[in-house]
Amino acid sequence: MWGGRFAEGPSAIMREINASIPFDKALWQQDIAASKAHVAMLAAQGIVSATDAETIAGGLDRVAQEYADNGVPEDWDLEDIHMTTESRLAELIGPAAGRLHTARSRNDQVATDFRLWVRQAIDQAEAGLVALQRALVTRAEEHAASIMPGFTHLQTAQPVTLGHHLMAYYEMIRRDRSRFADARVRMNECPLGSAALAGTGFPIDREATAKALGFDRPTGNSLDAVSDRDFALDYLQAAAQTSLHLSRLAEEMILWASQPFGFVKMPDTLSTGSSIMPQKKNPDAAELVRGHSGRIVGCLTALTVTMKGLPLAYSKDMQDDKPPVFEAAGLLALSIAAMTGMVADSTFVTARMRQAAELGYATATDLADWLVRQADIPFREAHHITGAAVKLAESKGVALEALTMEELQAIDSRIDERVYAALSVESSVAARASYGGTAPEQVQRQVSAARKLLGME
Numbered sequence: 001m002w003g004g005r006f007a008e009g010p011s012a013i014m015r016e017i018n019a020s021i022p023f024d025k026a027l028w029q030q031d032i033a034a035s036k037a038h039v040a041m042l043a044a045q046g047i048v049s050a051t052d053a054e055t056i057a058g059g060l061d062r063v064a065q066e067y068a069d070n071g072v073p074e075d076w077d078l079e080d081i082h083m084t085t086e087s088r089l090a091e092l093i094g095p096a097a098g099r100l101h102t103a104r105s106r107n108d109q110v111a112t113d114f115r116l117w118v119r120q121a122i123d124q125a126e127a128g129l130v131a132l133q134r135a136l137v138t139r140a141e142e143h144a145a146s147i148m149p150g151f152t153h154l155q156t157a158q159p160v161t162l163g164h165h166l167m168a169y170y171e172m173i174r175r176d177r178s179r180f181a182d183a184r185v186r187m188n189e190c191p192l193g194s195a196a197l198a199g200t201g202f203p204i205d206r207e208a209t210a211k212a213l214g215f216d217r218p219t220g221n222s223l224d225a226v227s228d229r230d231f232a233l234d235y236l237q238a239a240a241q242t243s244l245h246l247s248r249l250a251e252e253m254i255l256w257a258s259q260p261f262g263f264v265k266m267p268d269t270l271s272t273g274s275s276i277m278p279q280k281k282n283p284d285a286a287e288l289v290r291g292h293s294g295r296i297v298g299c300l301t302a303l304t305v306t307m308k309g310l311p312l313a314y315s316k317d318m319q320d321d322k323p324p325v326f327e328a329a330g331l332l333a334l335s336i337a338a339m340t341g342m343v344a345d346s347t348f349v350t351a352r353m354r355q356a357a358e359l360g361y362a363t364a365t366d367l368a369d370w371l372v373r374q375a376d377i378p379f380r381e382a383h384h385i386t387g388a389a390v391k392l393a394e395s396k397g398v399a400l401e402a403l404t405m406e407e408l409q410a411i412d413s414r415i416d417e418r419v420y421a422a423l424s425v426e427s428s429v430a431a432r433a434s435y436g437g438t439a440p441e442q443v444q445r446q447v448s449a450a451r452k453l454l455g456m457e
């Protein structure tokens with residue numbers, strides 16, 4: 001493509017280090033679409049003849065068909081998807097192919113292709129996350145009143161409902177979706193026509209190509225347009241944040257599936273066995289989701305560090321932008337799908353969850369609150385009295401409500417029979433009906449709002 005200036009061809013190592021075709025062949029559909037939009041515009045502007053434009057567009061369709069049928073050939077000498085396509089086009093239609101690259105450069109071409117690819121990855125993430133939210137909402141509604149221990153420091157804190165816990169993840173995913181949507185709005189400008197860096201002297205119509213490719217408008221500065229990978233970083237940041245949420249959910253499922261917890265039975269379809277221990281059912285899918293989040297954060301770090309010191313405009317370092325984005329997108333899609341299946345198909349062992357809530361002194365705060373309300377005791381004193389009750393119950397190895405009235409009155413004479421009603425996990429949960437709280441009626445309110453937003457009604 002540039003032989004005119006060179007006395008010698010590239011060395012073997014130059015060819016190998018230079019080749020991006022092994023990974024950027026993933027951009028072939030975007031590359032063909034952008035070329036077709038470009039050549040149609042060139043013809044409309046009278047920059048190439050209508051006949052040539054027609055020949056080129058037909059040739060591009062044939063190349064696309066070949067790629068679809070046989071895959072994209074990997075010839076390192078052709079470096080990347082842009083030159084691979086152009087070279088095949090020349091073989092198919094002859095010299096007219098040489099007119100396609102008028103008024104553009106691979107710099108604006110790759111920036112355009114990659115934006116189109118990332119835009120599609122955002123749309124895929126959005127669809128996957130909606131499915132995950134639907135699964136969460138469905139299971140949350142089913143378990144709006146199922147009681148489990150809520151934890152802080154992974155120590156039993158207060159009883160909560162499983163529905164409330166699941167809806168916490170719905171909220172995280174809601175924010176993730178808004179991050180992707182935000183990234184999409186910001187990135188939806190078309191670099192095509194920025195050419196190598198300075199724009200072009202040809203009378204091109206950038207509005208036309210932008211519109212043909214579904215962009216909102218052309219980018220405003222050609223130097224920025226070919227140097228900018230913010231759109232890829234925005235995507236990776238949203239992906240990393242999402243994967244972090246998926247990893248926390250995965251971690252909880254792993255913990256809950258362990259025998260000492262026994263809160264959940266994961267679906268067989270998302271578990272593996274052991275080659276030596278016949279009783280084992282391992283949560284490998286969830287563990288891999290937890291692991292993948294580390295890799296996705298790594299992808300974000302990789303591109304961030306690649307971009308940080310680059311002068312304007314294009315530098316070849318930027319060819320390294322694609323592998324981390326492709327890798328992260330693949331890992332993210334798998335992680336979302338795995339967690340959606342896990343949420344939809346796991347069996348929650350509600351009896352065990354409830355038992356754990358009862359045995360963990362989860363209603364100690366309710367006893368303290370009762371003392372404040374019924375006996376007008378300052379909260380700090382009530383906290384102290386309740387601590388003594390927990391200490392006694394613990395030493396006897398029983399739940400709070402198993403302490404007798406004599407035992408409770410020996411701790412504080414102001415306690416009476418009515419206290420037992422406050423000590424049950426049901427009344428504890430029902431009492432927390434503040435907006436966003438764990439009471440079943442509040443969970444139902446959250447679920448209803450979510451169902452509306454997700455179009456589940």
Ligand code: ARG
Pocket residue numbers: 020024079080106107110314316318319320
């Ligand atoms: N293979 C290159 C990439 O992926 C295409 C752009 C090449 N531009 C250049 N000036 N060498 O980034």
